[in-house]
Amino acid sequence: MTAAAASLVQNVDWVAIAPPTIAAVVALVVLVADLFVREGNKTLLAWISLAGLVAAGLSLLPLLDGDRATFCLVGAGDVCSYTADRFTVVIQFLVIAGALLTALLSVSPLKDNKALPEGEFWFLLLASVAGAALLPASRDLATLIVALEVASLPAFALVGLKRGDRRSSEAALKFFLSSVTATAVSLMGVSFVYAATGTLHLTEVADRLGAADGQLHVLAQTGVALTLVGFAFKTAAVPFHFWVPDTYIGAPLPVAAYLSVVGKAVGFTGLILVTVVAFPAYADVWGPVLAALAALTMTVGNVAALRQVGTRAYSAIRLLAWSSVGQAGYLLVPIASAAYADSPAETEKAIGATVAYALMYAAVNLGAFAVAALVARTRPLNRLSDYRGLYANRPLAALVLGFFLLCLAGLPPGIIGLFAKVTVFAAAVDAGLGWLAVVMAANVVIALYYYLQWTAVLFRAPVRAPVRAPVRAPEGAAQPEKKHAVPFPLAAALVLTTVIGVALSGAPQLVLRFSATVLF
Numbered sequence: 001m002t003a004a005a006a007s008l009v010q011n012v013d014w015v016a017i018a019p020p021t022i023a024a025v026v027a028l029v030v031l032v033a034d035l036f037v038r039e040g041n042k043t044l045l046a047w048i049s050l051a052g053l054v055a056a057g058l059s060l061l062p063l064l065d066g067d068r069a070t071f072c073l074v075g076a077g078d079v080c081s082y083t084a085d086r087f088t089v090v091i092q093f094l095v096i097a098g099a100l101l102t103a104l105l106s107v108s109p110l111k112d113n114k115a116l117p118e119g120e121f122w123f124l125l126l127a128s129v130a131g132a133a134l135l136p137a138s139r140d141l142a143t144l145i146v147a148l149e150v151a152s153l154p155a156f157a158l159v160g161l162k163r164g165d166r167r168s169s170e171a172a173l174k175f176f177l178s179s180v181t182a183t184a185v186s187l188m189g190v191s192f193v194y195a196a197t198g199t200l201h202l203t204e205v206a207d208r209l210g211a212a213d214g215q216l217h218v219l220a221q222t223g224v225a226l227t228l229v230g231f232a233f234k235t236a237a238v239p240f241h242f243w244v245p246d247t248y249i250g251a252p253l254p255v256a257a258y259l260s261v262v263g264k265a266v267g268f269t270g271l272i273l274v275t276v277v278a279f280p281a282y283a284d285v286w287g288p289v290l291a292a293l294a295a296l297t298m299t300v301g302n303v304a305a306l307r308q309v310g311t312r313a314y315s316a317i318r319l320l321a322w323s324s325v326g327q328a329g330y331l332l333v334p335i336a337s338a339a340y341a342d343s344p345a346e347t348e349k350a351i352g353a354t355v356a357y358a359l360m361y362a363a364v365n366l367g368a369f370a371v372a373a374l375v376a377r378t379r380p381l382n383r384l385s386d387y388r389g390l391y392a393n394r395p396l397a398a399l400v401l402g403f404f405l406l407c408l409a410g411l412p413p414g415i416i417g418l419f420a421k422v423t424v425f426a427a428a429v430d431a432g433l434g435w436l437a438v439v440m441a442a443n444v445v446i447a448l449y450y451y452l453q454w455t456a457v458l459f460r461a462p463v464r465a466p467v468r469a470p471v472r473a474p475e476g477a478a479q480p481e482k483k484h485a486v487p488f489p490l491a492a493a494l495v496l497t498t499v500i501g502v503a504l505s506g507a508p509q510l511v512l513r514f515s516a517t518v519l520f
Helices: 003-007 018-033 043-058 086-112 118-137 141-159 166-197 202-210 214-234 244-250 253-278 280-308 316-338 344-376 395-409 415-430 434-458 488-506 509-516
Strands: 068-073 076-084
Touching: 018 043, 018 086, 018 118, 043 086, 043 118, 076 086, 076 118, 076 202, 086 118, 086 253, 086 344, 086 488, 118 141, 118 253, 141 166, 141 214, 141 253, 166 202, 166 214, 166 244, 202 253, 202 280, 214 253, 214 280, 244 253, 244 316, 253 280, 253 316, 253 344, 280 316, 280 434, 316 344, 316 415, 316 434, 344 395, 344 415, 344 488, 395 415, 395 434, 395 488, 415 434, 415 488
Parallel strands: none
Antiparallel strands: 068 076
16 A cells, blocks of 8 residues: 555544444344344334443543544544534434433334334434434534434434324425425535535635635525525424424324424534534624524414414424424524624533523423323323313323423423523623514513413313213213323333423523533
C-alpha cells in the first residue's frame, strides 16, 4: 500500500459511534432471530430489544469524559462528519430513553394483538432508533439527511404495521407521502447550499456562507430556506403539521408515543444543527421565519386541541396529537431566539432552553401515553369520555395522568413544566421578541383550559346506566369497572415516568443546569 493510499485510511472511533451502532446491530440480531423463534415465544424478541436499548444507553457513559470525533477530513482533523460532544450525548440520551419507554409500552400490545407482527415491529423500532441516535452526531449535511431518512423510513412502516387496519394504512400513506415531499425539498436546498459553498460540512458551510459573493447570495438564501423544510416537517411545525392527527390515531398507540417524543427530537435536533451551526450567517433569514412558525404552530395546535374537549366522543389520542403540535411551537421559540443572540453564550443559553423543554416534554408526554395505554386495555377507542371516573376505578392512574397534564400545562405540582415554560419565555424576552412572548403567554392560557378540562374529567363520578326495577340490571349495563392486572412492562413505564416527573418537579434545577451546559 502506498503512503498516499495509507493516508486515506481513517481510524474509526468505535466508542464515539457506539450508541447508533449498538441499536443497528441489535436490530439485525432481532431480524435474524425472528426467523428461528417460534410463534409462541416471540416475547423473547422484546427482551432482546430492551437489552439492546439499555446497552446503547450505557454506551453513552464513556462519552461524558470529553468530546470525540471520527470520520474527519484528511489533513483537517477539526472537520469531521461525526462528533460526540455534550449536545450529541444529551440528545442521544433523550432518544434512547424515549425508545426504551416506548418499548416497555409495546410489549403487552404486541403479545395481545395478533395483528401486529412482533419481529418486524422490534426490527423497525431499533432501526429507527439507530437513525435517530446518529442524527445529533452528524456534522455534514449529507449525513444529516441520511440519518433523518434512516429514522423516518422505519417509522412509516411502524405506523402502517396493523394488519387489515385501513385507518393504519391510510395514516402511513399520508405520513410517507408528505415526508418524502419535504425530504425532496430539503435535498434541493442542500444542493443549492453545496453549489454556493462547495462543501457539506456544517462548520465549513458556516465559514463560506458568510463569504458568498453577490451572485451566489440568492442561491444560498434559497438553499437555507429549503433545507429547513424537511426538519420543520419532522417537528410538526405549521403548516407542515397536517399529518400529525391522522397518523397518531391510525398508528399503534406506542408508535404514536414514539413519534411524539423521539420523532420530534430528531426534527428539532436537525433544525438546531442546520441553523445555529451551519447557517449562522443567514440568521436574518431563518430567525424571523422560525419566530413566525413558532407563533403559528402554538396557536393552531392549542386552538385545535381546545375544540376537542367539547366532544365527549373525541379521541384522547387526537387531543394529545394537537397538544404535541402546540408544544412544538414552544420548542421553536428558543431556536428562533438564537438568531438574535449577540454572543455564543447567549446562543448556547437559547439552545439550552430548547433542550430543557424537550427533556421535560419527553418524560411527561410519554407518561400520559402510558396512562392512555392502560385505559386502552379496557377501552380500546380511548375516547375522552372513557376517562370519566378514572379516579373511582384506578385512583393511582388518575392521579398520575392528572400530574402529567398539569406538567404540560405548567401548573403546580407540575413544577418542571412551569420552569421549562419560564425558561422558553425568558429566551424570547432576552432576544427582544416581545411579541412572540405575548403570543406564547396567550397560548399558555388557552392550553390551560383543555388540560384542566381533561383533568377534571378524571375525578367526575362514573356514568352509570339506570336499572329498571324489579328487573335485574342487564349484563351490559355500566357497573364499576373490573380491574385488570397491569402488565409489568406497562407498570414499569408508568413508574419510571412518574418518578422522573416528580423528581424533576422537586428539583427542576437538575434539568436546567444539565441543559445549560450544552456545547457544540
